[in-house]
Every structure is written in structure tokens, then in C-alpha cells.
Amino acid sequence: MNPTATLLPRTLPWAGALALLLGAAGPVGAQTTPPTQPPAGTLAASQVATGPWTLQRAIDYALEHNLTVRQNQLTAENGSAVLRQSKAALLPTANLNGSQTWNYGQSVNPLTFEFQNQTTRSNNFSGATQVTLFQGFQLRNTIKRNTLDYQASLGDIQKSRNDLSLNIASQFLQLVLSEELIRSNQARLNSTQQQVERTQKLLKAGSVAESNLLDSQAQLASDELSVITAQNQRDIARLQLMQLMNLDEASQGGFQIQVPELADPDEQAPLSEDPAATYQTALTLLPEIKTAELRVRSAEATVDVARGAYLPRLVFGGSVFTGYSSARTVTSVGSDSTARKTTFFVEQPGGGPVIPLNVLLYQRNTTVLSQRYWDQLDQNLGRQLQFSLNIPILNGLQVRTNVQRSLIGVQQARLNAEQVRLTLRQNIQQAYADALAAQRQFGASRRQVEALTTAYRNAEIRFNNGLLNGTEFNIAKNNLATAESTMIQNKYQFIFRRKVLDFYQGRPLAL
Incomplete structure (x- = not known):
């Protein structure tokens, strides 16, 4: 089994692509929303993309330029506008109206209401105001719902920022891993090259058979392919990291990362985190938990809005109007x-x-x-005050249907909140199990590398003295190469799993 298959949580949507880059065997598990990071500090200012990129610098740049984060910010701004509109609905409405009309032939005088048969010009002016005195508390419940929706949209912004930060950290580690695999494969390639040169000298001296040289040359070609494969993986990892950062083309040419010094898993203290305690901490920190709860309350407020349509509606209004007619x-x-x-x-x-x-x-x-224009406007001035009461009795069961649909919406919101909490608990449990397994696998891989290194040195001595054929020597060398690659991959599996657990506990993403 390739240990790189567990570098990322199975539920993360980007786990499959990264596992393939690491050479993982087998499909990635069910995918859901990735875990998010607790609210981070203030973003760094826009920076020039020069020099090696640290992880924090890459995260800051991505947060400032990522399109998904910007889209969520616009969504929140739209929610803020909707909230302001719902608050403004409590205010009275006031409107002014004016019109000018020409009548030809038989018509009704708009001021005297008498039939006339002549061409006339008339003007009508009015001003009206209206305020809702009672509407089943629908206006206030709408404000409450829109406030909750706006707060939830702010949580979506933070969640997208946290998701992006975790994706950047994952891809950054993938690039660091690729660089280390290149160095490891390049070292083996240099060793094989030296082995070919020694074998050529031994062949000229008659100490070894020609088949040994052919086997060494075949191993050299395999090592060259391994280096090229590792370089391709490095280039793909760099490209994906730059795409996540939305890095401009001018800065992509000289893109390099600053490789951090990372301690080996066996040099770190054993995992002591309690998954249950980590879950309780994450419940208070992660924005998607709060967002899901806000949307449950918003759905409940929607029920109150729908039920308000059962109650009467009382509206008070007033108007002022006047007019002018050329026929007067x-x-x-x-x-x-x-x-x-x-x-x-x-x-x-x-x-x-x-x-x-x-x-x-x-x-x-x-x-x-x-009659003169202004005299008519003064003499035709009228005023009106009106109370309007609307009592709903039967409207095609629309109110009842809306209430039933909103109650279903509450159940859906509660199930979604429960699913978010369930996914969080599963992700924490999986991250803990994977981190513990990676730490154990690294220890076993290191012991395997030490044993295979001794076996390889012994095989090299025997091969140089003609006591071992090239095929058996290459098998020993390839076994050591595979063990070293596995150990390196186990190291970065553990590092990322550990960072995921730190993330759930509110610690910043840092290498």
C-alpha cells in the first residue's frame, strides 16, 4: 500500500488530485466540504511577487486575489443591501405625481366631470404618503431573517478564506515534497552514474562480465526517468499552487518557494490530542458551524413571516391633489x-x-x-386621509402552503447543520487516525531504510568484486529507493495531518 494515499483527509475535495500527484493507489473516499481555519488576522497588503515565497506570504496573496473569496464578499454586500431595504420598509412611503393631458372631441372634464366636445389641456398633481401600522409582524420578522442571512454570508466569507488557506498549505507541502523527491532521485542518479563508470573500468580490466555493465546502464536509464517524473510532478505542483494563488503571468516565470526546515515525525512528541476535545474546540471556532446555526434561525424567522399573513393588515394613508383644465x-x-x-x-x-x-x-x-392656471390649482386643492384594513379570509390556501413550506425549510436547515457537525467530527477523527498512522509508518519506514541501506552497501561491495550480478544489485538498489521515497512521503503525510489537527484547534497554519 502506498502511504501517500492518506496525506489529505478523504473528505477534502482536493484530496484526489494531490493523492495522484503523490502516487497514491486507489480511489479517494467520499468528498465533502474541507475543514476550515479559525478566523485569521488582518490580510497583508498587496505585495510584489519577487523572491522566494513563504507559506504565509502565499496565503496572504491568495486571500487578496482569489476570485471565490471576492464572489463571497459580493454576496455578503448584496445581503447587506437586502437588510437595509427590509429596515427601510418600516418607514412611510411618499410620492409625488404629475400629468399633462390633451383631450380631443367628446371627453369628460377631469375637474367638473361634465361631458364636453372640445380640445382641452389638463394637468393633475398629487402627493400621497402611506405607512403600514400593522402587518402581522411580517416586517420586523423579515428584518430578523435578513439580519441572520447577512451574518451567515459573513461566515461564508471566512469559510472560503479558511478553505483557501488550507488548500494553499496542502499544495505548498506538495511542492516541498516534490523538491525533496527530486533531490533524492538525483542523488541516486549520480550514484548510478558513478557505478556505470566503475563498471566500465572493471569490464576493461576483465573483472566483471559485460552483462553487469548492461544492467548498470539499464538502471541508469530508470533513474533518469525517475528524476524526470519527479521534476514533472514538481512543475505540476508549482502550477497548481500558482493557480490557487491567482498569480499574475508576470510573476509566474521566477516563482520559487522558500523550503522550510521540517522536523521528522519521530523527532516530534507523539500525538496527544483527544479527537473529542478537538471536536468541541472546533465547534466554537469554525465559521461553518456558526453559519449553519444562523441559517436554522433564519428558517425559523421565515416561518414567522409566513404566519404573519394570517393576521389583518392596517394601513394609514394621506394624499393631496389638485388640477387644471383649459376648459374651465x-x-x-x-x-x-x-x-x-x-x-x-x-x-x-x-x-x-x-x-x-x-x-x-x-x-x-x-x-x-x-380661469387662470394658479387660481385653478389653488381652488381645486383637495385633501384625503384614509385607514385601510385588510382581513384575509380565503386566498387559495396560499398562506397555509407558504407556512408548510417554511416549516420544511426549518427541518432542512436543521439537517444541514447536523450534517456539518457530523462531517466535522468525522474529519477530525480521520485526521487524528491518519496522523497517528503516518507517524508510525514513518518510524517503520526509517528502520526499513536503515536495514536496506546496509544491504545495499553489502550488495555494492559484492557487485564491484564480481560476486553479485547486475540484476540482483539493481533489485537491492531499487528496494532502497522505494523505501526512501516511502519514508519521505510518510513524513509529509504526518506533517499535513498534524497541521490539520492544529487547524481544528485554532492554531495558525505555519511551517
């Missing part, structure tokens, strides 16, 4: 007058004949004019 006229009485002759017939007392009586009457002259 006024009669103007002039200062001059016109004399008019009028005849009256007067009956005689006692039944005598009717006597005509001519009387001269004076009547003032009048003129019909269109």
Missing part, C-alpha cells in the same frame, strides 16, 4: 353697462284696461374668460 372658465363683470328697454303691462285696479309701461334698464357688461 370664469365670468368677468365689466365697469361699463348697456341700456335695455323693457315693457311691463300693468293691470288697472277695478278691472280696467291693461296699461303698457316702458322701462329703461341698465345691465353691466360681462366677459367669459379661461
Whole structure:
């Protein structure tokens, strides 16, 4: 079994790719959301990508330039805007309206409501305000729900930052591992090259058979292939790290990391962490736990919003309106007058004949004019106050259906929160088991390397003296190479597993 198959938690989505890079055999287990890091400190300022990159510098740069983190920040900003809008819904609404209309032919005068057959121009102006006095507490419950959603979105930002930090640490260690494998394979290649040169001299002296030289040359070709394979893995690991960091093209050419000094697992104290205690600590630190709980409370607030539709709605409103019509006229009485002759017939007392009586009457002259614009606006001014009460009785069972759906949403949110906690506990248990196994495997691998090193030196002496053929010597050498590679990989498995456990306990990611 290749020990590199357990370098990363099986539930991490990037475990499969990294396991393949390390030469892991067999499929990676079920994948879920990776564990996240407790809230980190303030981001470092934007920095120029020059010189070797440390792990902390790579994390800071990635957090500042990663697109997923930016998307989550925009999502949180959108949630903040939604929250402000729900708070503003408690305020009264106020609107002004104005219109200008031309009527041709038969129409109704908008001010006198009389039919007329003429071309008129009219203006209507109004201002209205409205405030909701009671709406089943829906407005306040909506504010409560949106506040919880906004807080949850802030947790999503922190979770994406923590996920990215852990991914960067994983890929950084993968690059360090690749560099060490290159050095190991290059050392074996140099040793094989020297062995070929010695074998050539021994062959010329007649001390060994030609088959020994052929076997050494074949081993040299295999070692060259191992170096090239390790270099390819190093290049892929570097590329993936730069992609995670979203490094610009100008900085990719000279990208190098600062290789830290990492102690071997057997030089460190045995694992003493209690998975149960680590789980309890992680529950108080990881943002996804708090986010899941906030979304449960948000779902419960959604139920309260839906139930509020059962209650009556009381709204108070007021408006002011006025208007103007070109068809409206006024009669103007002039200062001059016109004399008019009028005849009256007067009956005689006692039944005598009717006597005509001519009387001269004076009547003032009048003129019909269109009423002035501002006079109409002043005279047509009207005001209105209104209370509106809406009592829901039957609306196609919409309210009841919405309440049932929101109750189901609460159950889904609770199950999701339980799944998040379950995944966290499983990840901690798996990380602890893998770290303990990697530490034990490293100790066994080191003892194996020590034993195979002694066997290889003995085989080399025998091979140089012609007492061992090339095939058996190459087998001894390849066994040692495999053991050394396994020991190196076990070392980095343990380092990463240990960092994962530190991560769950609130310690920063540092090498």
C-alpha cells in the first residue's frame, strides 16, 4: 500500500488530485466540504511577487486575489443591501405625481366631470404618503431573517478564506515534497552514474562480465526517468499552487518557494490530542458551524413571516391633489353697462284696461374668460386621509402552503447543520487516525531504510568484486529507493495531518 494515499483527509475535495500527484493507489473516499481555519488576522497588503515565497506570504496573496473569496464578499454586500431595504420598509412611503393631458372631441372634464366636445389641456398633481401600522409582524420578522442571512454570508466569507488557506498549505507541502523527491532521485542518479563508470573500468580490466555493465546502464536509464517524473510532478505542483494563488503571468516565470526546515515525525512528541476535545474546540471556532446555526434561525424567522399573513393588515394613508383644465372658465363683470328697454303691462285696479309701461334698464357688461392656471390649482386643492384594513379570509390556501413550506425549510436547515457537525467530527477523527498512522509508518519506514541501506552497501561491495550480478544489485538498489521515497512521503503525510489537527484547534497554519 502506498502511504501517500492518506496525506489529505478523504473528505477534502482536493484530496484526489494531490493523492495522484503523490502516487497514491486507489480511489479517494467520499468528498465533502474541507475543514476550515479559525478566523485569521488582518490580510497583508498587496505585495510584489519577487523572491522566494513563504507559506504565509502565499496565503496572504491568495486571500487578496482569489476570485471565490471576492464572489463571497459580493454576496455578503448584496445581503447587506437586502437588510437595509427590509429596515427601510418600516418607514412611510411618499410620492409625488404629475400629468399633462390633451383631450380631443367628446371627453369628460377631469375637474367638473361634465361631458364636453372640445380640445382641452389638463394637468393633475398629487402627493400621497402611506405607512403600514400593522402587518402581522411580517416586517420586523423579515428584518430578523435578513439580519441572520447577512451574518451567515459573513461566515461564508471566512469559510472560503479558511478553505483557501488550507488548500494553499496542502499544495505548498506538495511542492516541498516534490523538491525533496527530486533531490533524492538525483542523488541516486549520480550514484548510478558513478557505478556505470566503475563498471566500465572493471569490464576493461576483465573483472566483471559485460552483462553487469548492461544492467548498470539499464538502471541508469530508470533513474533518469525517475528524476524526470519527479521534476514533472514538481512543475505540476508549482502550477497548481500558482493557480490557487491567482498569480499574475508576470510573476509566474521566477516563482520559487522558500523550503522550510521540517522536523521528522519521530523527532516530534507523539500525538496527544483527544479527537473529542478537538471536536468541541472546533465547534466554537469554525465559521461553518456558526453559519449553519444562523441559517436554522433564519428558517425559523421565515416561518414567522409566513404566519404573519394570517393576521389583518392596517394601513394609514394621506394624499393631496389638485388640477387644471383649459376648459374651465370664469365670468368677468365689466365697469361699463348697456341700456335695455323693457315693457311691463300693468293691470288697472277695478278691472280696467291693461296699461303698457316702458322701462329703461341698465345691465353691466360681462366677459367669459379661461380661469387662470394658479387660481385653478389653488381652488381645486383637495385633501384625503384614509385607514385601510385588510382581513384575509380565503386566498387559495396560499398562506397555509407558504407556512408548510417554511416549516420544511426549518427541518432542512436543521439537517444541514447536523450534517456539518457530523462531517466535522468525522474529519477530525480521520485526521487524528491518519496522523497517528503516518507517524508510525514513518518510524517503520526509517528502520526499513536503515536495514536496506546496509544491504545495499553489502550488495555494492559484492557487485564491484564480481560476486553479485547486475540484476540482483539493481533489485537491492531499487528496494532502497522505494523505501526512501516511502519514508519521505510518510513524513509529509504526518506533517499535513498534524497541521490539520492544529487547524481544528485554532492554531495558525505555519511551517
